[in-house]
Amino acid sequence: MISVKNLTKCFGDMVAVDGLSFDIRPGEVVGFLGPNGAGKSTTMKMLTGFLAPSEGEIRIADRAMQDGSRVIRQHIGYLPEGAPAYGDMTTYQFLRFIAQVRGLKGRDSERRIEEVVAQVELAEVLNKPIENLSKGFKRRVGLAQAILHDPDILILDEPTDGLDPNQKHQVRRLIQNLAKDKIVIVSTHILEEVTAVCNRVMIIAEGKLLFDNTPEALLQKSRYYRAVTLHMSYSADISGLAEIDGVDDMEVDQKTGRVTLFPHDNTEILHLVTEHIQLRKLPVDTLFVEQGRLDEVFREITQRETAK
Numbered sequence: 001m002i003s004v005k006n007l008t009k010c011f012g013d014m015v016a017v018d019g020l021s022f023d024i025r026p027g028e029v030v031g032f033l034g035p036n037g038a039g040k041s042t043t044m045k046m047l048t049g050f051l052a053p054s055e056g057e058i059r060i061a062d063r064a065m066q067d068g069s070r071v072i073r074q075h076i077g078y079l080p081e082g083a084p085a086y087g088d089m090t091t092y093q094f095l096r097f098i099a100q101v102r103g104l105k106g107r108d109s110e111r112r113i114e115e116v117v118a119q120v121e122l123a124e125v126l127n128k129p130i131e132n133l134s135k136g137f138k139r140r141v142g143l144a145q146a147i148l149h150d151p152d153i154l155i156l157d158e159p160t161d162g163l164d165p166n167q168k169h170q171v172r173r174l175i176q177n178l179a180k181d182k183i184v185i186v187s188t189h190i191l192e193e194v195t196a197v198c199n200r201v202m203i204i205a206e207g208k209l210l211f212d213n214t215p216e217a218l219l220q221k222s223r224y225y226r227a228v229t230l231h232m233s234y235s236a237d238i239s240g241l242a243e244i245d246g247v248d249d250m251e252v253d254q255k256t257g258r259v260t261l262f263p264h265d266n267t268e269i270l271h272l273v274t275e276h277i278q279l280r281k282l283p284v285d286t287l288f289v290e291q292g293r294l295d296e297v298f299r300e301i302t303q304r305e306t307a308k
């Protein structure tokens with residue numbers, strides 16, 4: 001378990017991380033979200049023991065970071081931002097080097113390298129220098145080194161940054177497979193990643209924790225949650241839609257012609273809307289219930305903080 005209390009980091013006068021407190025338990029896959037400069041990487045660096053906090057306490061595996069950072073580091077796999085590696089080593093040489101650093105020896109070391117190479121699909125680049133690899137392969141080498149010693153805690157700083165959609169999908173699948181009984185903390189700018197792989201979301205801005213709950217609870221904060229959006233094949237009188245019981249507001253997107261009906265208090269309005277459409281014989285060609293829009297909630301939560 002990770003337990004963090006009042007974690008703070010200052011660089012000169014600037015407060016990069018401002019009094020964060022949270023606990024994370026095995027099985028939790030935490031999406032760490034926030035605008036540029038929010039303090040995500042700095043927090044991750046403190047959790048890995050790479051940076052010392054200015055204030056506050058980190059406890060991992062029942063030890064305080066300041067007393068046991070060497071032991072704690074053995075529990076952690078870390079993929080830093082940009083996945084740095086030694087470019088002139090081949091993938092195999094690099095993984096052997098990391099295995100040595102992690103204290104793996106002989107058959108154990110070879111067996112783990114084989115397992116991880118299969119898991120992250122690196123066989124075809126095993127003997128190529130890392131500097132010649134594509135971004136996607138470099139990122140996968142970074143992931144391989146992070147999981148080589150089979151850590152209980154994985155801290156991944158933007159693991160899918162710059163990857164193409166197929167590679168992103170692959171990395172997300174890998175994280176899900178790894179996640180079963182571990183703690184995984186993933187920072188990302190990709191909001192969909194959070195619903196795809198995480199079961200908990202933390203949003204920070206200007207170093208402060210502004211949201212900490214499930215992805216579903218985040219979606220429920222969106223004003224689009226359970227809204228009904230429809231499109232008509234030709235124009236018709238839509239004024240009655242706004243009068244339906246349970247409908248709080250109606251918006252028409254001038255560009256697409258789509259009409260969105262917002263419910264009162266997250267209530268379910270689909271059946272009332274479809275009844276109205278049938279009654280008035282409105283020429284609706286598409287209709288769907290919105291799941292909530294992450295970009296809108298993210299903006300709302302983080303801009304509220306920056307406007308202060």
Ligand SMILES: Nc1ncnc2c1ncn2[C@@H]1O[C@H](COP(=O)(O)OP(=O)(O)OP(=O)(O)O)[C@@H](O)[C@H]1O
Binds near residue numbers: 041
């Ligand atoms: N070593 C450092 N010295 C001085 N300031 C720093 C240092 N590291 C980070 N900062 C500052 O701390 C703040 C938080 O940076 P951090 O890299 O943690 O943000 P982030 O949320 O990871 O951003 P991004 O999404 O852009 O990666 C930024 O204003 C950054 O410029």
